[in-house]
Amino acid sequence: VEASIPEPQREAWTKNQFDGFKNKDEFEKEVVRHVETTLARSMFNCDDVAAYSATALAFRDRLIKDWNKTQQRQTFTDSKRIYYLSLEFLMGRALDNAMLNVKGKDIAKSALDELGFRIEDIIGQENDAALGNGGLGRLAACFLDSMASLNYPAWGYGLRYRYGIFKQEIIDGYQVEVPDYWLDFNPWEFPRHDVTVDIQFYGHVRKSQDANGKTVANWEGGETVTAVAYDMPIPGYDTPSTNNLRLWSSKAASGEFDFQKFNSGEYESSVADQQRAETISAVLYPNDNLDRGKELRLKQQYFWVAASLYDIVRRFKKSKRAWREFPDQVAIQLNDTHPTLAVVELQRILIDKEGLEWDEAWAIVTATFGYTNHTVLPEALEKWPVGLFQHLLPRHLQIIYDINLFFLQSVEKRFPDDRDMLSRVSIIEESQPKMVRMAYLAIVGSHKVNGVAELHSDLIQTTIFKDFVKIYGADKFTNVTNGITPRRWLHQANPRLSELIASKTGGYDYLKDLTTLNKLEQYVDDKAFRKEWAEIKYANKVRLAKYIKSTLDITVNPAALFDVQVKRIHEYKRQQLNIFGVIYRYLQIKEMSAEERKKQAPRVSIFGGKAAPGYWMAKQIIHLINNVGSVVNKDPDVGDLLKVIFLEDYNVSKAEIIIPASDLSEHISTAGTEASGTSNMKFVLNGGLIIGTCDGANIEITREIGQENIFLFGTLSEDVEDLRHNHTYGKHAVDSGLQKVFDAITSGKFGDANDFGALVSAVRDHGDYYLVSDDFQSYIDTQKMVDEEYKNQEEWVSKCIRSVARMGFFSSDRCINEYAEEIWNIEPLAV
Ligand code: CGF
Known part of the structure; x- marks a missing residue:
């Protein structure tokens, strides 16, 4: 490409290269230029929003230079690329992350200072890019950061939702959903109006013969919608590598509304097609771990994968390689x-x-794809009615039938005596209506299938996918334990702790090799170090206490133990167990004498998280938490001993304030239900301890940090089935402590008892599927241990330091390297 540009022109280009800012003065100049020209403002009307926008644009300019070079490098070296297809990317805010990754935050801080702005206020102006529900979407965001930081040639592909996950308001204790229109002004995206793909839906398939007499399928008719690319630069940490996140937006294929209709006065219907097309990328489905089977969702899925594949194939074809080399170039x-x-x-x-x-095509396909499973929950396993497929994607349904036919033929050959096997593993479920089982299709179409933590990967191989292990052998299945990026989840969220760690581990290199944290262990007995450590935690708690005061007008004592459970609200995650435990604590405090109360360790129970709008039980849990809070928080008998807080609208940027302030966090899912969890890793990395069940990544965290540094309790996953069986067929009495809690609820202590009848009877009368009663006593006992241990602050802080020192394994860098080696067969690109 370079050689094709004549010398004089090349010179002109090179001479005029924009180099980005290199110091404070140049940065200031950039900001002022953007304020005055891009935003058409001046110093007299530059508010925080404008200052944010100009700062972000200055950094974007800088990133895009590196982005261009990274893309050129990848093209010139013709290296294999990894494409990460995710319907969710929960990115949060981009500015702080970009400033830190390119090491420009100090420059920005002093420049903004001179211009009359506080950098914290400027960072706070940005809307969260909340294009995800929870763990799965945030994992994708951490992976992007790691892939760029490790110099892997990687692209993310997703949808550019106009509305991300809804904003949650709490009104009278109830969750109310408000749309999240986050795109008002988004300086991080580049619309690529020249990168478009037409996507077809509906229609029919007509068979014909080609010139060689071969039968070919023609998918004809139907409707076409255009996908437009929006690119977002993803900066690596301390490297010029800047990868791309490409998000597709939908618009009507013609790009215009119907003029004929408009002219004849049918104004509304003249724009109907346009609106219908735009609906596809309009909104993120707000369900986590739940499949709702809506046609629009399937349309979103096809729209996004078809556009992405078109793009990937177009890029591959430029290399003029033979098709069989596709998997050597593309993962x-x-x-x-x-x-x-x-x-x-x-x-x-x-x-x-x-x-x-x-056969040739299928070999290419299966060598290209890898599939990550994130859940064993039956309600989350995606299935689509065959009829819907037939209507929306008729040609795809034919191909699915063929894939299934060839697959079942091979199974039949290998297991001729197991007729049941065929119906068990068929991609088509012979139900009424017939359904396409997407997980089975993903397994059959991939060369590797992975779970996201050891227990979870074992469970998928021994339960939901066990037949497939028989068919393909265990080698096709593997585990890649999730990880988190230490750049955002320590360096950005907890700058003082990051600085302290850097001062003891030999600088900030630990952010590139998190195992270096182990150097901290030698300071565990260093009193001065422990003191500094504790001061930082306290300061983070003060920051959260201020936030609580400003948003809820509740005063909490920063010296109390901050006990946090923030995550999506879900029965399997058992926020109900937590709030029942809080009620139990409250009832105990009420029964205590003044003397006894003095001996109690004060606690602040902090909750946060969204419930899917249609998930009634989860909404009841939120309601109960809030009602308990309003009783407890104003009870003079209780005072500082217990406060119950529900933080509205939990999201990534709030997590960055909450997580560094926690002493104890709760990861208390019914064993075997939480595939991994990733906030557990974030909390420990920020110097907080965990109370948790033997589930998901808690198990590996325990292995790494030592069981003396974690509060484990509850049923083990291998016992869950038996207990459930007993609940259904045997005798099962509610735990006596829990019964007291239920009595308090049903007596109306926390508002209308009828409101919470379903929460109580799920445990008492309907089989207690999530084993709340079974685990209640051990939960309470373990919380008592927590109270006792927290009183010995020196020992508590030592545990925290030791845990952080041993958290190196949980970097998403380790995780990405494992994917690269075991699944993608891809190397980093030298920079
Ligand atoms: O994926 C989850 C999360 N809810 O998004 N699953 N899904 N679907 C799991 O439940 C978490 O346990 C897991 O950490 C996360 C990322 O793998």
Whole structure:
């Protein structure tokens, strides 16, 4: 490419290169230029929002230079790329992250200072990019950060939702959902109006013969919607590598509304097509771990994977390589089953468009894809009615039937005596109506399937996918334990702790190799170090206490133990167990004498998280927490001993304030239900201890940090089934402590008892599926241990330091390296 540009022109280009800012003065100049020209403002009307926008634009300019070079480097070296397909990218705010990753925050701080702004206020102006529900979307965001930081040639592909996850308001104790229109002004995206793909839906398939007499399928008719690319630069930490997150937005294929209708006065229907097309990327489905099977969701999925694959294939074709080399150049990771249609779409492209034979195409497809499973919960496993497929994607359904036919034939050959096996593993479930099982399609279409923590990966192999392990052998299945990026979740969220760690571990290199944290262990007995450590925690708690005061007008004591459970509200995550425990504590305090009360360790129970709008039980849990709070927080008998806080609208940027302030966090899912959890890692990395069940990544955290540094309790996953069986068929009495809690609730102590009847009877009368009663006593006992241990602050802080020192394993860098080696077969690109 370079050689094709004549010398004089090349010179002109090179001479005029924009180099970005290199010091405070140059940065200031950039900011002023953006305020005055891009934003058309002046120093007289530059408010915080404008200052934020100009700062972000200055950094974006800088990133885009590196982005261009990174893309050129990848093209010139023609290296293999990894494409991470995720329907969710929960990015949070970008400015602080960008400033830290390119090491420009100090410059920005002093420049903004001179211009009359506080950098914290400026950072606070940014809307969260909340294009995800919870762990799965945030994992994708951490992975992007790691892939860029480790110099992997990687692209993320997702949807540019106009509305991200809804904003949560709490009104009279109830969750109310408010739309999140986050795109008012988004300086981080580059609309690529020249990068568009037309995507087809509906229609029919017509078979015809080509010139060689071969039968070919033609997918015809239907409707077309255009996908427009929006690019977001993803800066690596301390490297010029800047990768791309490409998000697709939908618009009407013609780009215009119907003029004929408009002219004849039918104003509303003239824009209907346009609006229908735009609906596809309008809104993120707000369900976490729940499949709702809506047609629009399937449309979103196909729209996004078809556009992404078109893009990937177009890039590959430029290299003029033979098709069989496709998997040497391209690895595609399916983040959950949401992008599984990509398997079918690639097969369709290869056989229908490129004329490859089925087997040759299928070998390419399966060598290209890897599939990550994130859940064993039956309600989350995606299935689509065959009829819907037939209507929306008729050609894809034919291909799915063929994939299934060839797959079942091979199974039959290997297991001729196991007729049941065929119906068990069939991609088509013979139910009424017939359904396409997306997880099975993803397994059959990939060369590797991974779970996200050891227990979870074992469970998928021994339960939901066990037949597939028999069929393909255990080698196809693997584990990659989740991780988190220490850049955002320590350096950015907890700058003082990061600085202290850097001062003891030899600088900030630990952010690139998190195992270096182990150097901290030698300071565990250093009193001065422990003091500094404790002071930082206290300051973080003061910051959260101020936030609580300013948002809820409740005063909490920063010296109290901050006990935090922030995550999506879900029965399996058992916020109900936590709030029942809080009620139990409250009842105990009420029964105590004044003397006894003096001996109690004060506690602040902090909750946060959204319930899916249609998830009634989860909303009841939120309501109960808030009602308990309003009784407890104003009870003079209780005072500082207990406060119950529900923080509204939990999101990434709030997590950055909450997590560094926690003493204890709760990860208390019913064993075997939480695939991994990733906030558990964030809390420990920020010097907080965990109370948790033997579930998900808690188990590996325990192994790494030592069981003396974690408060484990509750049923083990291997016992869960038996207990459930007993609940259904045997005798099962509610735990006596829990019964007292239920009595308090049903007596109306926390508002209308009828409101919480379902929460009580789920445990008492309906089989207690999540084993709340079974685990209640051990939960309470373990909380008592926590109270006792917290009184010995020296020992508590030592435990925290030791835990942080041993958290190196949980960096998403380690995780990405494992994917790269075991699944993607891809190398970092030298910079
Ligand atoms: O994915 C989850 C999360 N809820 O988004 N699953 N999904 N779907 C799991 O439940 C978490 O346990 C897991 O940490 C996360 C990322 O793998």
